Amino acid sequence: MTEDPQPLFHTHSHDGWTHTHIAPEAHTAPAEDLRIRGVVLPEGEERELWVHDGVLVAGPLPGARTLADGCWVIPGLVDAHNHIGLDRHGAVDRETAEEQAGTETRAGTLLIRDAGSPSDTHWIDKRDDLPRIIRAGRHIARPKRYIRNYAAEVDPEDLVAEVDRQARSGDGWVKLVGDWIDRAEGDLAPLWPADVAKDAIARAHELGARVTAHCFSEEAPAQLVDAGIDCIEHGTGLTDDTISTMAERGVGLVPTLVNIETFPSIATQAEAKFPTYAAHMRHLHAHRMDTIGKAFDAGVPIYAGTDAGGTIKHGLISSEVRLLAAVGGAEMALGAASWRARAWLGGEQLNIGDSADLLVLDRDPRTDVTVLESPEYILLRGRVVIR
Secondary structure, X not given: OOOOOOOOOOOOXXXXXXXXXXXXXXXXXXXXXXXXXXXXXXXXXEEEEEEEOOEEEOOOOOOOEEEEEXXXXXXXXXXXXXXXXXXXXXXXXXXXXXXXXXXXXXXXXXXXXXXXXXXXXXXXXXXXXXXXXXXOXXXXXXXXXOOOOXXXXXXXXXXXXXXXXXXXXXXXXXXXXXXXXXXXXXXXXXXXXXXXXXXXXXXXXXXXXXXXXXXXXXXXXXXXXXXXXXXXXXXXXXXXXXXXXXXXXXXXXXXXXXXXXXXXXXXXXXXXXXXXHHHHHHHHHHOHHHHHHHHHXXXXXXXXXXXXXXXXXXXXXXXXXXXXXHHHOHHHHHHHOOHHHHHHHOOOOOOOOOEOOEEEEOOOOOOOHHHHHXXXXXXXXXXXXXX
């Protein structure tokens, strides 16, 4: 292994991690001065918010237009498992990626953790009308053990080096494919030997990056959590022991319940050739709410992600919140898709000096999360999004 460079990302006091982004290109004209008066979440207190040049400032602002009064305000939504620049066939062109990102903006998703994409989407960082993106580089998988054209495919002996490369190309995250169908076994199986995964995760941490992994099965997340991973995606096979360790270590979970709803159709397609795998997928689906509920009850940090891109359409964050609310209640689901997810990813909230990225709602989302489907206003960098 070569001599260790300095970490690529500086530490952040709230959780030890932060991310670096390119400043967006300025509009030719400043954003309009705005006033919003309403109940601001998560505090639940009525406040006046003043927006100047796209940023929340201390008011009052003479001449500011009152955008809304008597409303509820929530920090912009977060999709912590999304894929901009990817469809079912692999990388997409810039026009398609722009359409995907625009769909998310119009759904109120203003911060995205891109959990693996073969497209270089750094140009979006210069667009002030598209969401902020925190990238995990490209998926890392073994040859012929994942979806074609998605991943950087390497054998186990090359995993550490590939993690090094993807950590350098991302924004503080690396995405492993933890398990996938092994055609010889006819069922889900881990992709990486436990000792190799541990070394790869350690390398990412040396570079200041966190590591997450796609995991459907029981065995893969158990091995990866023991190896020091920072987050598990999907998590349908989490056992009580793995959940306990995740809670103890603060390992995040992004269940992607929207994606898990597709498991029965996946099983149907696989039934004839891989009946054991099909039965396993149906079992995981049948127990999904109980499994995620156990993780919530144990204190595992849970965040909202839709797995948009690939085969899941974009703009479904409100659906994910609704499904999460069925597991842990409205406040848990809202935090998982807004203020808690922002804190986890190093995003801004609704403090003075923060970018005015927020949703204005006509009723309290803590009593009805479906209000996220039809916000009165979406503000991104202080400008009203045209829905």
